[in-house]
Amino acid sequence: MRIALAQVNSVVGDIPGNAAIIREWARRAAEAGAHLVAFPEMMLTGYPVEDLVFRESFVAASRDTLRQLAADLAADGLGELPTVVGYIDADGPARLGATVTIAGPPEDVPSPIDRGPRDALALLYGGRVVATYFKHHLPNYGVFDENRYFVPGDTLTVARIGGVDVALTVCEDIWQAGGPFAVARQAGVGLVVNINASPYELNKDDVRLSLVARRAREAGAAVAYVNMIGGQDELVFDGDSLIVDADGNLLTRGVQFTEQLLVHDLELPESTVDASRSGPADVFDDEVDSDSEGGAGIGKRQAAGVRDAMHIERVLVSRAMPASAGAQPEPGFGGGEHPPRSSAAPAADGGMADRVVDEAEVWQALVHGLRDYVRKNKFPSVVIAVSGGIDSAVVAAVACDALGPSNVVGVSMPSSYSSEHSKDDAADLAKRTGLSYRVQPIQPMVDAFLTNMAEAGSPLSGLAEENLQARVRGIVLMALSNQEGHLVLTTGNKSELAVGYSTLYGDSVGGFNPLKDVFKTMVWRLATWRNEEAVRRGEQPPIPENTIRKPPSAELRPGQLDTDSLPDYGTLDPILAGYIDGDLGREELILAGHDAALVDRVLRLVDLAEYKRRQSAPGTKISVKAFGRDRRLPITNRYREAAVPIATPAHDPVKSSTQT
Helix, strand or coil, X not given: CEEEEEECCCCCCCHHHHXXXXXXXXXXXXXXXXXXXXXXXXXXXXXXXXXXXHCHHHHHHHHHHHHHHHHHHHHCCCCCCCEEEEEEEECCCCCCCCCCCCCCCHHHCCCCCCCCEEXXXXXXXXXXXXXXXXXXXXXXXXXXXXXXXXXXXXXXXXXXXXXXXXXXXXXXXXXXXXXHHHHHHHHCCCEEEEEECCECCCCHHHHHHHHHHHHHHHHCCEEEEEECEEEECCEEEEECCEEECCCCCEEEECCECCCEEEEEECCCCCCCXXXXXXXXXXXXXXXXXXXXCCCCCHHHHHHCCEEEEEEEEEEECXXXXXXXXXXXXXXXXXXXXXXXXXXXXXXXXXXXXXXXXXXXXXXXXXXHHHHHHHHHCCCCCEEEECCCCHHHHHHHHHHHHHXXXXXXXXXXXXXXCCCHHHHHHHHHHHHHHCCEXXXXXXXXXXXXXXXXXXXXXXXXXXXXXXXXXXXXXXXXHHHHHHHHCCEEECCCCHHHHHHCCCCCCCCCCCCECCCCCCCHHHHHHHHHHHHHHXXXXXXXXXXXXXXXXXXXXXXXXXXXXXXXXXCCHHHHHHHHHHHHHCCCCHHHHHHCCCCHHHHHHHHHHHHHCHHHHXXXXXXXXXXXXXXXXXXXXXXXXXXXXXXXXXXXXXXXXXXXXXCC
8 A cells, every 4th residue: 555644734724725735735645656645633724723613613614625625636536545634523412333334424414513523534535525533532731722622532433445444543642552543453454544733842753753653563553644744823843754564663754844745655454354343442541651742641640541432433445456557446435446556666665754963953943933933924024133142143043044034134223232242243143144134223212211211200220221222122123013014033042031031022022932942052052053054055154153152141231241140051951941841849950969049049030930921922832841832820829949938029120130
């Protein structure tokens, strides 16, 4: 069987546009001689749709477009290519068991929504929807809230395609042991197709491969895993589609962050099971992988010990694979057979994509996350405050890679405290990247504010005066955004967001933040890697070396350095990673070797900055726990990990500290 996995990008809510993408890539699969093509989870609607799922009109549009898509594929001459598509459905009364051999068209399904929306999969063939499957395991951790949105399915759909029994599953079904994959073994399938919209995290590709291999051994069948690519708000999907055999051996693997049709020939056992034999299969979910999408232990607390009384529903699509180009199609469900493929045709091997270093992986995630946010929201360009510092330099380089330098505007906004080397570094960055560069001095505007405030009897000094500079810069950026239509990119990194080292409505102003989930130490690593990559390509490195080497500074007062207010980032970031990403408490951090007084100080800063983070721009998630999507804490919160009493938050000077 020649399998095609369509690792493609969708747009949430653009149901007609997504249907057109499916038609185009199904055509490519047919041209490649595929006997089966699979698209990602919720490909038709985009993922995640969040509260759109509660709109009956949205669910109806998904169902109606699915029916039309099946007819359109047939009209395109692709009706005999079994096509697996993710969409959103809603069903009537719960099915008590599979009693039919062939699924009827959606028109035969009751329309009232008695059990709620479903994260669904459909098999399209012969111009019709011949089978559906509803996602069984619903993740409810990290970025996932699927218990809020969907009702789980209780039936494993097994389709007889070319004489091979193929089980159909969705995303989280593969992340937990038991359930559909255990039932697939009972059903005696030769292949399990698993369609996904699995968000990117650093090093998740390693976890993904070992997981798919385990599920293949559990099912006793080959597994074809297809994943979405592209960005959706804070999430970015990396593809990394793959196929393993029944022993878990990797056969082919797609390229990360690239639209691709992964095509591979599989030798699969012909089914000997009666295609009309449907019925119950009892499975216990008594094991949940510790490396589930939500992290160690999260899935176990949620799902362990849940009994799955699943049913098996068998659907006959086609009985035999054609032997040659001259073979006559055998009548099947759609009145035909798969597109014949010559026995002399070369075997399809999708190949094995090379793995890349962490910095390259993260860079691609940031580029794709920003590109899709800008393009899908139809912004013509972006504007960035370029200060000569490392954060704005990396954001500018990411933006130029994502959008092209002609669509990136960099604005240098020096004040009386801006150093000559910072102004020179900003200009050098613009020259190296080719972005559109402007200089807008802010000191006259700052002086006007200071004079006005003093004349009104409220002279500003200290932190208030420092933060005024950052807020004037924010005003300039938003004015350019309003006047010229640019999306403002803010440049604060995860370390600064964690401890509140920013100015509200100043350097934090913006519509998107590429570095929101990137610790400062990783920012330096990314800058070094990107320059080295440019040298390998024979190009000019985009980031000035002086920007990488010099100590970071907000330059809001004479001689200011970040270390005046914060520990060195090499010391700070491991504490932040443990507390934020690892959910470690005070004592655990101290046992890990961190200084107790420093731990108390850092945890206090993090806890007091929640109100700032709640107002921060969205940004691409690259870690196991990103602010906003994953880490959700109350703003009004007196609980502290520290062992000493905490001062009233309103008097904490860190709330006014800043970084540009």
